Amino acid sequence: MRGITADQLAEAHQADLAIEKDESVHFEHAWADPVSGVVYCLSEAPSAEAVQRVHERAGHPADEVHPIPLEA
Amino acid sequence: MRGITADQLAEAHQADLAIEKDESVHFEHAWADPVSGVVYCLSEAPSAEAVQRVHERAGHPADEVHPIPLEA
Numbered sequence: 001m002r003g004i005t006a007d008q009l010a011e012a013h014q015a016d017l018a019i020e021k022d023e024s025v026h027f028e029h030a031w032a033d034p035v036s037g038v039v040y041c042l043s044e045a046p047s048a049e050a051v052q053r054v055h056e057r058a059g060h061p062a063d064e065v066h067p068i069p070l071e072a
Numbered sequence: 073m074r075g076i077t078a079d080q081l082a083e084a085h086q087a088d089l090a091i092e093k094d095e096s097v098h099f100e101h102a103w104a105d106p107v108s109g110v111v112y113c114l115s116e117a118p119s120a121e122a123v124q125r126v127h128e129r130a131g132h133p134a135d136e137v138h139p140i141p142l143e144a
Contacts, residue, residue, distance in 0.1 A: 006142050013144035031140035040140060068103035068112060070078050072085035 002037035009039065015058035016041070023050040074109035081111065087130035088113070095122040 001008070013030040020027055025045040032039040041062070045051045048065040055062045073080070085102040092099055097117040104111040113134070117123045120137040127134045 004142065006144070009142045010144040030144040032142040032144075033139050034142065036138070038138065038140075066108070066110065067105050068110075070076065070081045070104040070106065072078070072082040072102040072104075 001032075001039065002034065004032050004034050004037060004039065012039070012058065012060050013041075015060075016043075016054055019057055020054055023054050025050050025054050027054075073104075073111065074106065076104050076106050076109060076111065084111070084130065084132050085113075087132075088115075088126055091129055092126055095126050097122050097126050099126075 009030055009032045013027060016025075016027045016030075020043075023045070025043050027041055027043045029042040030039060039060075041051075041055075043051055048067065051065050052062055081102055081104045085099060088097075088099045088102075092115075095117070097115050099113055099115045101114040102111060111132075113123075113127075115123055120139065123137050124134055
């Protein structure tokens with residue numbers, strides 16, 4: 001979403017947080033670049049499908065969901 | 073890097089941390105997926121070029137560096 005504002009990002013993140021428990025997902029963080037329009041969300045989730053269901057219900061389906069099982 | 077292990081990710085992250093100050097970069101976090109081989113790093117930095125210089129000196133140049141000025 002090109003031109004996304006800090007408020008819009010916060011609103012989208014809150015919309016996820018409001019319903020995440022329904023899918024046992026926790027959205028930890030979200031970042032965005034208004035120029036490219038790319039938004040990144042970091043979440044703990046039982047599956048990619050669960051993440052996508054929350055995003056869809058919140059009104060902003062993800063283009064891609066990637067697993068990142070390793071962390072440092 | 074397909075098949076990357078948790079130890080290898082930690083080692084790569086440590087290699088960045090060891091020299092990050094030279095470029096006024098701070099690498100906050102790194103994640104990876106051994107299946108796809110994709111590694112993601114989150115950093116605070118003065119520029120994308122500074123991030124890439126650290127990664128190159130640490131022996132693992134990034135394919136892409138994206139700005140994410142907004143955070144929620």
